[in-house]
Amino acid sequence: MAYLNRTPSGATQPVTIGLIGSGWMGAFHAESIARRVPGAELAAIADPNVESATALASVLGASKVTADAADILADPEIDAVIIASPARFHSTLIAQAAAAGKHVFCEKPAGLGLDELDAALAAVEAAGVHFQVGFNRRYAADFQAAKKDLAAGTAGTPQLLRSLTRDPGTGSIPHAARVPAWTVFLETLIHDFDTLNWFNERAEPVEVYAIADALVEPGLRGQGFLDTAVVTIRYSNGAIAVAEASFSALYGYDIRGEVFGSKGMVQAGRATETVARRYTADGMSADTPRLNVELFRQAYTDELADFADAVRARRDGSSDDAAPSSAAYSLTPGGADARRALAMALACIESVKAGTPVRVNTAAVNTAAVNETAVL
Numbered sequence: 001m002a003y004l005n006r007t008p009s010g011a012t013q014p015v016t017i018g019l020i021g022s023g024w025m026g027a028f029h030a031e032s033i034a035r036r037v038p039g040a041e042l043a044a045i046a047d048p049n050v051e052s053a054t055a056l057a058s059v060l061g062a063s064k065v066t067a068d069a070a071d072i073l074a075d076p077e078i079d080a081v082i083i084a085s086p087a088r089f090h091s092t093l094i095a096q097a098a099a100a101g102k103h104v105f106c107e108k109p110a111g112l113g114l115d116e117l118d119a120a121l122a123a124v125e126a127a128g129v130h131f132q133v134g135f136n137r138r139y140a141a142d143f144q145a146a147k148k149d150l151a152a153g154t155a156g157t158p159q160l161l162r163s164l165t166r167d168p169g170t171g172s173i174p175h176a177a178r179v180p181a182w183t184v185f186l187e188t189l190i191h192d193f194d195t196l197n198w199f200n201e202r203a204e205p206v207e208v209y210a211i212a213d214a215l216v217e218p219g220l221r222g223q224g225f226l227d228t229a230v231v232t233i234r235y236s237n238g239a240i241a242v243a244e245a246s247f248s249a250l251y252g253y254d255i256r257g258e259v260f261g262s263k264g265m266v267q268a269g270r271a272t273e274t275v276a277r278r279y280t281a282d283g284m285s286a287d288t289p290r291l292n293v294e295l296f297r298q299a300y301t302d303e304l305a306d307f308a309d310a311v312r313a314r315r316d317g318s319s320d321d322a323a324p325s326s327a328a329y330s331l332t333p334g335g336a337d338a339r340r341a342l343a344m345a346l347a348c349i350e351s352v353k354a355g356t357p358v359r360v361n362t363a364a365v366n367t368a369a370v371n372e373t374a375v376l
């Protein structure tokens with residue numbers, strides 16, 4: 001007796017995905033692929049911690065588990081990879097995956113240095129594979145609504161922009177000693193840099209001035225730990241932006257963005273989970289989101305659905321792999337976006353070290369945009 005076809009003839013084969021790194025973020029992405037992204041299949045998981053990878057695979061029904069990402073890259077049955085290992089492995093894994101012909105979704109940051117990221121993006125280019133970086137805020141409904149307004153000119157010419165990340169916390173950071181150096185810029189504010197760049201799309205970040213400190217864990221200041229930062233950014237169109245981050249907001253996970261321009265203001269994000277308010281004798285209160293996977297549950301799902309659509313389009317030879325055709329604004333964050341935001345984070349590190357403003361190295365990204373507009 002022969003097997004019945006799992007996929008009816010004429011139906012599209014699912015996009016098969018291998019997960020590389022199955023920790024906090026990887027496990028959530030794995031669950032999204034397995035349960036929330038139609039037309040995608042979680043085929044394999046690679047993590048040196050095979051025990052937890054095996055446990056995750058059995059819950060989600062992934063048939064292949066390995067300690068070594070190379071096994072996934074060599075697997076002809078896998079179309080694409082999601083890279084959610086620690087950041088120090090990202091650019092090497094991107095380059096290896098591209099060389100193996102796999103389409104790549106990589107968590108931010110896509111690398112920790114511009115040279116390594118440029119090499120990875122060159123490998124992506126040479127292989128002709130699709131590349132997307134995990135700037136999930138672009139997929140949050142309110143940020144996308146704001147972007148749509150900005151693209152339509154609602155705020156006019158951008159003059160002042162702001163973006164903030166306040167991670168939920170308890171007022172202390174128990175694992176602080178294990179947080180890699182400069183995480184506040186390379187892994188946290190990098191989201192804000194992308195949001196600001198996306199909101200101020202036709203301009204390039206020219207210069208940053210960053211101040212950072214250990215205000216949540218002052219005892220770790222001497223070891224170079226930083227949990228709080230403010231960055232001012234000058235853009236090539238004259239706009240001035242502020243990005244700020246804290247690793248510990250007692251009231252929950254707080255992500256906001258704003259553009260003020262010649263015609264008005266557009267805002268995205270709010271500190272509260274819903275618009276419901278509770279009024280009692282003690283005053284007014286509202287619930288707040290506590291985790292990134294609560295606030296951005298749908299955005300994390302939608303970024304992977306966008307990725308799967310793009311991979312399917314490439315694999316099956318159909319045309320577009322970018323934003324939905326009805327959208328009049330850019331959406332999918334790619335290599336240039338990953339590099340531009342990383343260049344800002346690296347300039348922030350230099351700024352903190354020097355105590356002065358530092359120019360952003362966007363040379364390899366899009367010098368045309370800088371040249372077109374007046375650089376102050």
Ligand SMILES: NC(=O)c1ccc[n+]([C@@H]2O[C@H](COP(=O)([O-])OP(=O)(O)OC[C@H]3O[C@@H](n4cnc5c(N)ncnc54)[C@H](O)[C@@H]3O)[C@@H](O)[C@H]2O)c1
Pocket residue numbers: 020021022023024025026046047048049069084085086087089107108109134135136187292
């Ligand atoms: N977009 C977001 O909102 C968001 C949120 C959290 C984390 N992240 C990013 O996701 C990435 C992972 O963060 P996390 O919090 O899940 O970390 P984590 O420490 O929870 O998980 C990392 C996993 O990678 C595994 N690993 C280590 N080396 C590996 C290798 N060479 N190949 C494969 N797997 C390897 C570890 O065993 C671990 O299971 C980071 O880049 C982080 O910045 C993004």
